Amino acid sequence: MTIRIPEFALVLMVGPSGSGKSTFARKHFKPTEILSSDFFRGLLSDDEMNQAASDDAFEVLHLICAKRLARGKLTVIDATNVRPEARKPLLEMARKYHVQMTAVVFNFSADVCHARNQQRAVERPFGPHVTQRHAEDLRRSLARLEDEGIRRVHVLNSEEEVAGITFERYRLPVNRRDERGPFDIIGDVHGCLNELIALLTKLGYALTQSEDGWRVTPPEGRRLVFVGDLCDRGPDTPGVYRLVMDAVQRGVAFCVLGNHEDKLLRWMKTPDKVKQNHGLAQSVEQFEKEPPELRARVQEFIAKLPSHLVLDGGRLVVAHAGLTADMHGRVSGKVRAFAIYGDTTGESDEFGLPVRLNWAANYRARANVVYGHTPVLTPAWENRCICIDTGCVFGGTLTALRYPEQELVSVPAEKQYAESKRPLGEQRQPTPPSPLPEGKGEPARDPAVRGASSTDNSFSPFASGRRDGGVGSSDLDITDVIGRRNIETQFAGKITIREENAAAALEVMSRFAADPRWLIYLPPTMSPCEASALPDFLEHPAEAFRYYKQEGAERVVCEQKHMGSRAVVVVCKDETAAARRFGVSNESGIVYTRTGRRFFDDTATENAFLALARDALTAADWWTKFNTDWVALDGELMPWSAKAQELLRRQYAATGSAATAALAEVNKLLAPQAARPELAVLTARFGAKAEAVERFVASYRRYCWSVNSVTDLKFAPFFLLATEGKLYFDRTHDWHMRTLAELCGDPNRPFPLLHATPYRVVDLADASEVESATQWWLDLTNAGGEGMVVKPLEVLTKGRRFFVQPALKVRGREYLRIIYGPDYLAAEHLSRLKHRAVGAKRGLAAREFGLGLEGLERFARSAPLREVHECVFAVLALESEPIDPRL
Helix, strand or coil: CEEEEECCEEEEEECCCCCCHHHHHHHHCCHHHEEEHHHHHHHHHCCCCCHHHHHHHHHHHHHHHHHHHHCCCCEEEECCCCCHHHHHHHHHHHHHCCCEEEEEEECCCHHHHHHHHHHCCCCCCCCHHHHHHHHHHHHHHHCCHHHHCCCEEEEECCHHHHHCCEEEEECCCCEECCCCCCEEEECCCCCCHHHHHHHHHHCCCEEEEECCEEEEECCCCCEEEECCCCCCCCCCHHHHHHHHHHHHHCCCEEECCCHHHHHHHHHHHCHHHCCCCCCHHHHHHHHCCCCHHHHHHHHHHHHCCCCEEEEHHHCEEEECCCCCHHHCCCCCHHHHHHHHHCCEEEEECCCCCEEECCHHHHCCCCCEEEECCCCCCCCCEECCEEECCCCHHHCCEEEEEEECCCEEEEEECCCCCCCCCCCCCCCCCCCCCCCCCCCCCCCCCCCCCECCCCCCCCCCCCCECCCCCCCCCCCCCHHHCCCCEEEEECCCEEEEECHHHHHHHHHHHHHHCCCCCCCCCCCCCCEECCCCCCCCCCCCHHHHHHHHHHCCCCEEEEEEECCCEEEEEEEECCHHHHHHHHCCCCCCEEEEECCCCECCCCHHHHHHHHHHHHHHHHHCCHHHHCCCCEEEEEEEEECCHHHHHHHHHHHHHHHHHHHHHHHHHHHHHHHHHCCCHHHHHHHHHHHHHHHHHHHHHHHHHCCCCCCCCHHHCEEEEEEEEEECCEECCCCEHHHHHHHHHHHHEECCEECCCECCCCEEEEECCCHHHHHHHHHHHHHHHHCCCCEEEEEECECCCECCCCECCCCEEEECCCCHHHHHCCCCCCHHHHHHHCCCCCHHHHHHHHHHHHHHHHHHHHHHCCCCHHHHHHHHHHHHHHCCCCCCCCC
């Protein structure tokens, strides 16, 4: 006898101990597919027969079973399974994971099983009462297995039957992963044959009709996929079926089941029990004019339609009403109901139609889902899901999605054939998702609905609630960021975020972060250059130039480093643009820090800052120049004291005041003793300390000034991050500096707030240019400047192995007193500082840079907020990595 089981199944071995279940399982299934209760008892207690370990053993068995089923793996349960309470948790798992269940029953007598156990009494030292009890439990269970929900029960009554069994695994009808496309996916046709012919012709398909049916010839390599609802309401349902059935039969098309097909099939089977409403009456009338053979053929065709299709290696799912990730590639009553009817509340709206839940707003998987069922005016991508039913039968259009091109092609309806109860609503313009990388996927998981109202500007990223997905917005789920995670980036490969780092970031993000819908980018950390070989310098441009030259960079850009606070500024043309692109209301931009916090504590100051920036953008005609209604800039906001006032007061000013007062007293006592030779060294030492403290105080005071209004601030932008649909990492740093200098205005008449950054381009092969840039740095730092930042001319510059450092900071001697202390230049301190290790810092900078670019790229192509936020959150998580404190 051959037992046919689906490729994804839960197989129960059922029978008394000693009936041969384990031997049978090992013969027919892979070792990794078998979960044995004996094995887990042995694993936990070193004794497979230790019944005291059974509860723990089954707990582990059930856990692993659930994990395998969640991943779509066939699983065999090797246990007695003769009691209902033992089968109950397995049946619940089968229902939860939409897996078909098969039972193989070993209906052997207690005497036979006991005799077998006696042959291995050392392993199973128990009496006949055990197998007798098992046999009695099995006898009571035999009649109820199918009632419990096990549809396939195979009872084996003899050794001969056991020996004659073979298994044949078959592919589920929904699994067409080997079909790679390209595909043309057609929305709900509803009997509109003329429009279907027009659409196929527009897509490049050749159609010929003869007495024996239609012949559809596709463009080379392409296939059709129909999302269902071929029938009802329209003028020629039989004609549509003729064309589609012939295309499917000839292998040039696929089709999934729609709810109208489901109802038509029920009418064909039992016409007296089905109401002829929702357009069915038109189909019935049309089929009555056709020969009976067509009706029989259509009935057979519909009966074989799958609930959905998984195509292109799992990258594409087509279902009539859509499908959540945990149901992809699975077959069950719930999957079928969801695929053809969607997710509903069971209520009716004011039009008498079912109230549907927006399942796509919480979709988490990487597969694209294409569906129909609920007509929309304009197809719109939401979390890799798109509805392409554009209401042709209601006078709209018939639409196809070309995959993988993500191109929408439509033809208008010739007329309105039926009246829609629910008006077609306005939808946003379509934005295609990026294709799933080859071989990459995301395991299905139960979607959790987290977020806040789209009109709530206090937005708590992980608060409980529900929010409809909109442009640039999507529900955030805490499970998207906690735990160890691997993030695939285009710019830095796979980046691992450790669990402890994610926990630290969650604390900061949950308590202090700005509305995540604004957080499209966090800047990376910046590494200093290697320690200088010169005796009186810790940092010097020579080391930065040497690094980039060794990495193969030919030219670099040297930018004056401003002593302020890093700030990302997002400016929208107006509140309408902010609502459209970022999903926020009553705001027109934001200024935030490199850790994702709002820069300003009060809204009035932020609004005044944004107004000045907006005026500059308008005066420079950037809205037209870049064809955008929003701009994101990266830069430095000064003075340092604007954001670091408390740090200055508690740390720097306190240190300076205490050291000044203490050293004054010490030097006052030492002054009369200066002539004594034995105290000369001590006097000189404390005199030098006092001088160092004076320089320390002077250093930090250079970067502080009073801020009475927003006009006292200076913002020095140095990188144009993004505008609508566009990134600027393909431009040189020279281009960014020139472009932003133009935005800042004429040096003699600059715009209020904006400050152009002095810079120069250096050819590393030209010794005179290198020397000139070094002298420029010396002049800057001797005059009290912080120093400069050295960057490769090309933003994305490939080094010997990976992308080179995005930037290296080279700071001046006096400024570094703020970082390392007033007397860091003393020989005993400087020698220790020169042994600092920059490797970890540079690795961190490279990873954060890659994540920042990835997040911006995702935002530019309108990926869901959670995908953008994943990168932003990861940058913050990496900031908790331990790094050499001397940096």
